[in-house]
Amino acid sequence: MPPETERPGLFRARSMCLVSLAVATLAAWLMACGGGESPRGGKTGATPPPAEGRPSLAVLIVVDQLRADYLTRFKSRLEGGMLRLEREGLSFADALHEHANTQTSPGHASLSTGMPPSRHGIIGNRWYDRASAQMVGCVQDAAYPTLSGRGGVSPSQLLAPTLGEWIKKASPQSRVIAVSGKETASTLLAGRGADAVFWYDRIAGRFTTSRFYAQEMPAALETFAKARPVSALACKAWDRLDGAGDLPEADPDIEPWEPAAFGGFPHRMPCPDSSAPAASPGSIAQGLESEIRITPFLDDMTLDLAEAAIDQYELGKDGAPDLLAISLSATDFIGHRYGPDSQEMLDQIRRLDKRLGLFLERLDRRVGLDRTIVVLTGDHGVTSCPERNPAHHAGRVHAADLERRLQDAMAARLGPGQWVAAIEGPQVYLTDTSGRSAPAAYDALVKEPSVAAVYRREELVGGASVTADSYLPLMRASWTPQRGGDLMIRLKEGWILSDNETGSEHGMPYPADMHVPLILRGPGIKAGSRPEPVLVYRAAPSIASLLGMSWPGNLPAGPLPIAP
Ligand SMILES: [Zn+2]
Numbered sequence: 001m002p003p004e005t006e007r008p009g010l011f012r013a014r015s016m017c018l019v020s021l022a023v024a025t026l027a028a029w030l031m032a033c034g035g036g037e038s039p040r041g042g043k044t045g046a047t048p049p050p051a052e053g054r055p056s057l058a059v060l061i062v063v064d065q066l067r068a069d070y071l072t073r074f075k076s077r078l079e080g081g082m083l084r085l086e087r088e089g090l091s092f093a094d095a096l097h098e099h100a101n102t103q104t105s106p107g108h109a110s111l112s113t114g115m116p117p118s119r120h121g122i123i124g125n126r127w128y129d130r131a132s133a134q135m136v137g138c139v140q141d142a143a144y145p146t147l148s149g150r151g152g153v154s155p156s157q158l159l160a161p162t163l164g165e166w167i168k169k170a171s172p173q174s175r176v177i178a179v180s181g182k183e184t185a186s187t188l189l190a191g192r193g194a195d196a197v198f199w200y201d202r203i204a205g206r207f208t209t210s211r212f213y214a215q216e217m218p219a220a221l222e223t224f225a226k227a228r229p230v231s232a233l234a235c236k237a238w239d240r241l242d243g244a245g246d247l248p249e250a251d252p253d254i255e256p257w258e259p260a261a262f263g264g265f266p267h268r269m270p271c272p273d274s275s276a277p278a279a280s281p282g283s284i285a286q287g288l289e290s291e292i293r294i295t296p297f298l299d300d301m302t303l304d305l306a307e308a309a310i311d312q313y314e315l316g317k318d319g320a321p322d323l324l325a326i327s328l329s330a331t332d333f334i335g336h337r338y339g340p341d342s343q344e345m346l347d348q349i350r351r352l353d354k355r356l357g358l359f360l361e362r363l364d365r366r367v368g369l370d371r372t373i374v375v376l377t378g379d380h381g382v383t384s385c386p387e388r389n390p391a392h393h394a395g396r397v398h399a400a401d402l403e404r405r406l407q408d409a410m411a412a413r414l415g416p417g418q419w420v421a422a423i424e425g426p427q428v429y430l431t432d433t434s435g436r437s438a439p440a441a442y443d444a445l446v447k448e449p450s451v452a453a454v455y456r457r458e459e460l461v462g463g464a465s466v467t468a469d470s471y472l473p474l475m476r477a478s479w480t481p482q483r484g485g486d487l488m489i490r491l492k493e494g495w496i497l498s499d500n501e502t503g504s505e506h507g508m509p510y511p512a513d514m515h516v517p518l519i520l521r522g523p524g525i526k527a528g529s530r531p532e533p534v535l536v537y538r539a540a541p542s543i544a545s546l547l548g549m550s551w552p553g554n555l556p557a558g559p560l561p562i563a564p
Contacts, residue, residue, distance in 0.1 A: 055523050057316030058373040058543045059363065060163075060325045062111060063352065064104060064185065064332035065506065066378030067340055068095070068515035070349050074249050077346065081356025085376050089521030090562055094533040097380055100471065100490065101425050101478035102506050102513040105138045107379025108188040108327060112162040114540035114555040116477040121159035122188060127483045128422040128429040135422060139187045141210075146183075147217045148201045148208035153183045155191050155212070161552065162191030163540040164323050170549045173320035175313050179207075179306045181298045181329030185379070189325035195313060196220065198305060200298065200329075205230040205289030207305055220312040224305050231272075234288050238295040239266035240343070241350050250346040251339075257385035258338050259502045265343065267295060294337055296351040298330040303359050307366075316367035321547040327379070328352065339385040339504045340512075370523060373546050375539055378516030382506040383496050394494030396501070397450045399423050409444035410437060425497065425507050426478065427485030438486055445487065450495045455488040474509040522546065526564040534560060 071082055097107055099117050101124050109122035117123045122138050129136045141154035155162075161169075164176035176194040180186035183199040190197045196218060201208045206225045209218065246253055253264035270288040292298055306326045309315070315322040331348055338344040356376075363372060386394040403423045410419035419437055421429040428445065430437055438456065445454045453469055460479045475488050491497065496505035506513040518536055521527075524546050541551040542559040551558070 055373045056371045057322050061376045062327040064329045065335045067381035071517050078353045080353040081360045082353040085519045089519045091529045092518040092534045095518035095536045096514040099477035100474040100509040102380040105184045108185050110537045112189045113160040114537045144210045144212035146210045148204035153210040155187050165191050168193045171320045175322040178325040180327035185327035202290045235271040237266040237268045250343050251341045253343040257387040294333040299328045335382045337503050340382045373522035376519045381513045383512045385504045392494040396498040410440045413440045426488045428487040430486045452492040453490045525562045
């Protein structure tokens with residue numbers, strides 16, 4: 001049903017190289033209907049069976065750091081779920097996230113809310129909080145401790161309702177479940193009021209949730225932790241699928257821009273009584289519990305848990321449509337360590353494709369693919385390791401070094417004192433909020449060899465642009481007055497902000513970071529491929545529409561062109 005407030009044709013043309021934004025991906029959510037909390041978490045009450053021809057479940061699969069070219073460059077190596085979705089679904093060949101800070105949390109929140117970060121408030125994975133004068137994580141919330149005992153997590157900083165919230169509001173008996181390798185991803189995909197929101201805790205080595213969603217560890221997580229202990233992965237090796245050697249679709253296994261400490265295949269997991277493989281300085285990996293995230297093992301576990309949740313919460317079983325949102329994090333961890341052109345990335349995509357094929361088969365048996373909407377997309381892409389192609393004349397910038405150079409330049413011009421509060425992604429925060437020190441910061445930043453442009457607060461606020469820069473709308477989409485920087489920087493294309501000497505990054509408004517696959521499959525969707533540029537955020541209203549539900553009238557764009 002169309003939303004009563006929807007205003008069609010609301011797209012505003014943007015003066016950019018990217019003309020439109022159209023689609024939005026969605027998070028997969030399944031909602032189950034369920035009036036009561038039965039011990040199994042199943043649904044009770046007199047909910048009617050699903051209506052003929054209407055989907056009873058939507059599954060939003062977000063592959064973290066799924067760059068648009070993976071499904072084409074690696075296509076001849078795919079034979080599982082990704083290939084099946086492409087053959088049986090509707091693919092948008094030019095789908096993109098239209099915001100500058102192409103990080104995980106803004107991407108997921110945009111997918112779930114249908115809005116840009118400037119509207120849902122999640123402008124980055126973290127930002128500088130002026131009130132407390134410290135960095136805050138986007139789902140960090142001490143009021144809601146995690147049930148595995150580390151920190152607190154809630155969606156309280158998310159300023160817009162999610163697809164799951166739209167569904168719950170229209171259909172309280174629907175179930176909304178989110179599962180991910182990262183707390184940010186599942187929390188931002190689900191939002192408020194979800195039935196279960198699970199993520200992998202890399203310290204505890206198990207899936208968990210927070211008191212925002214449950215007062216005690218859900219039975220599904222207790223059962224899963226016993227059935228699939230991470231300790232069973234100790235000493236196990238990640239080797240290539242089918243014993244393949246180096247495949248031509250990716251670079252040779254060992255390259256200088258990959259971390260030497262981790263070498264090539266096979267990658268063996270730490271053993272209880274040894275320190276191998278030792279984590280390199282600055283590495284994101286430490287023990288077994290952390291290291292498994294940088295292998296296909298994490299996505300296997302996440303999908304195993306998602307399948308268990310389908311049973312536990314009886315998703316797709318009645319007339320109240322459910323949402324299951326799954327964010328698969330391993331591709332992101334692997335891409336950061338080894339880069340998007342590595343044999344590791346190729347093997348990860350092959351294994352994920354294979355596992356997703358199994359997931360679709362099981363989904364068909366459990367719910368029926370003829371009654372399920374499946375959406376596959378990414379939260380952002382990734383930039384190739386800058387050293388890989390010297391002709392690009394690109395490099396890596398260490399945020400701490402940039403911060404120090406900026407501080408020194410400002411002190412030289414303005415006098416002693418701490419002038420820089422923080423640099424986080426493209427956001428530059430100054431200690432002086434009067435604006436008087438901003439020109440000194442601007443002058444120093446534009447001289448940086450890596451910097452293409454610097455944006456002033458007065459431009460970001462939305463007034464007349466003095467630069468007439470075609471990227472300004474993307475910068476504004478990643479900024480709010482409360483959480484955004486005093487200045488924003490845009491690096492030259494191909495450069496990355498990185499704290500490591502190897503591996504790669506994302507977070508800039510260029511095609512490699514912005515473009516992601518977007519495929520929808522299920523009843524009401526005409527299979528095929530569409531070439532026009534579309535905004536990935538349109539996945540959320542598309543899912544709502546396919547489930548027969550309305551969506552907020554204030555979204556920048558409505559559903560994708562998906563009807564037969
Ligand atoms: Zn991500």
